[in-house]
Amino acid sequence: xxxxxxxxxxxxxxxxxxxxxxxxxxxxxxxxxxxxxxxxxxxxxxxxxxxxxxxxxxxxxxxxxxxxxxxxxxxxxxxxxxxxxxxxxxxxxxxxxxxxxxxxxxxxxxxxxxxxxxxxxxxxxxxxxxxxxxxxxxxxxxxxxxxxxxxxxxxxxxxxxxxxxxxxxxxxxxxxxxxxxxxxxxxxxxxxxxxxxxxxxxxxxxxxxxxxxxxxxxxxxxxxxxxxxxxxxxxxxxxxxxxxxxxxxxxxxxxxxxxxxxxxxxxxxxxxxxxxxxxxxxxxxxxxxxxxxxxxxxxxxxxxxxxxxxxxxxxxxxxxxxxxxxxxxxxxxxxxxxxxxxxxxxxxxxxxxxxxxxxx
Numbered sequence: 001x002x003x004x005x006x007x008x009x010x011x012x013x014x015x016x017x018x019x020x021x022x023x024x025x026x027x028x029x030x031x032x033x034x035x036x037x038x039x040x041x042x043x044x045x046x047x048x049x050x051x052x053x054x055x056x057x058x059x060x061x062x063x064x065x066x067x068x069x070x071x072x073x074x075x076x077x078x079x080x081x082x083x084x085x086x087x088x089x090x091x092x093x094x095x096x097x098x099x100x101x102x103x104x105x106x107x108x109x110x111x112x113x114x115x116x117x118x119x120x121x122x123x124x125x126x127x128x129x130x131x132x133x134x135x136x137x138x139x140x141x142x143x144x145x146x147x148x149x150x151x152x153x154x155x156x157x158x159x160x161x162x163x164x165x166x167x168x169x170x171x172x173x174x175x176x177x178x179x180x181x182x183x184x185x186x187x188x189x190x191x192x193x194x195x196x197x198x199x200x201x202x203x204x205x206x207x208x209x210x211x212x213x214x215x216x217x218x219x220x221x222x223x224x225x226x227x228x229x230x231x232x233x234x235x236x237x238x239x240x241x242x243x244x245x246x247x248x249x250x251x252x253x254x255x256x257x258x259x260x261x262x263x264x265x266x267x268x269x270x271x272x273x274x275x276x277x278x279x280x281x282x283x284x285x286x287x288x289x290x291x292x293x294x295x296x297x298x299x300x301x302x303x304x305x306x307x308x309x310x311x312x313x314x315x316x317x318x319x320x321x322x323x324x325x326x327x328x329x330x331x332x333x334x335x336x337x338x339x340x341x342x343x344x345x346x347x348x349x350x351x352x353x354x355x356x357x358x359x360x
Contacts, residue, residue: 028257031065035246036085038078038095040197041071043219045278049150049244050094053271060263067092078196082107082247086143091252094149096244097135101180103142106325108180109333110135110146112239114312117333119151119241119276121340126243129336134329141325145253147268150244150275153283155236156220157300158213159204159229164300167307176200176212181238187311188304197223204228215242217286218279226295233298237308244275 035054039047047069054067072078081093082100097110109116117125125131126148139146158177164170171189182192193209203209205228212229213236214220226232246268253261291297316334320327 028061028064028259031256031260033065033067033091033252034075035067035069036072036075036081036090036093037069038072038081038093038099040073040078042222043197043215045218045275045282046150046152046215046244047071047094048278049271049275050246052274053094053149053246053267056267056270057263060267061260065260065263069094082142082144085247085249088143088249088251090249092246092248094244094246096242098178098180098242104138104325105180105319105323106138106329109326109329110139110243110245111180112242113316114181114184114238115309116240117337117340118344119153119243121337121344122151122241122243123148123272124340125333125336130332131336134332138325138329139247140250143250145248145250147246147248147264148243148272149246149268150272152215152239152242152244153276153279154241155239156213156216157233157236158211159220159225160211160231160233161204161207161229162210163231163298164233164304166301167303170304170307173211174209176203176209178213178238183315184238184308184311187315188307201225201228213238216279216283217290218282221286221290226290226293230294230296231298232290232295233300235300237300237305 035050037047037050039050041047050069054069057065057067072081075090076084079099081090081095082103084090085093096112098108098112100107112122116122122131126135132146132148136146158175162169164173167188170185173185173190174193175185175190176193176195177185179192179194182194185192193203193212195203195209195212197214200209200212200214201224204212204225212225214223214225216236220226220232246264248264253264256264316330320330
């Protein structure tokens, strides 16, 4: 029988079963990509998400798809990665959307917004709600295809040189805080400061700033903030669960085979779960060590949370009135948040409240 006719009649399964030369099954090509991170290598958990991802891609392709990972500043400034991916300077990046709210506030929804979704809720919105589709539609404007890339979980509220006893103490407070949340800090009288990680410690030590937030106990301990600011507040109401993403240049993504695209999706899901698990293991240990060393833990006063919540909701309404991209994504996000908060109020919160009151 003529070879081409045989393939048509038996199909690929028949070809493989018959032991016909495997050349009819096209081998995947070798691919080499570069990934630019927005995070320093010293923060091994959040930066490490990119390394976990790249390792899994290599393992799943027998080493044929290799992605080299580069910390912030190595290939380009940490906050230039969107431009790098958009222009195809690199094939992909690992970053947090809220860094780029200056381009469009909608970027922030892909990361974390004040009084938003927690980590489980965000994953639910992305994977089973409309989150991935809506954000992908938005990122298309920047030649980007997005994939989930990790979550830090709810963050702490930062380090303060003096106690915050009421919202009045926020007035004039020079606070190092991530960009988008700074809009809310301004509305309650604070003075947001946008400082890179390496500048925070000396600024706190000298009193150039009054307070600073970073991520949580594990990463904060590495940067030594407890040595220069004794008061550690919670919760980080601006980051109920920071969703980190992989940004992929759309042309590079479209050039991949269906099999390689599936590998990227599987590897990103693995890295996404891995990051959250690592933070959940490492943060409790670090918090105990910080408290043992003299750190004073405080919950934010109720009036601080209520005032900041009101300011956030007012700001979102303003954005919806003038930014169609924000309005489209946020309306779906807000509906999803309402459903999730209602559900968590009963099962999750009920269980957690009881368990946290027990002695083990």
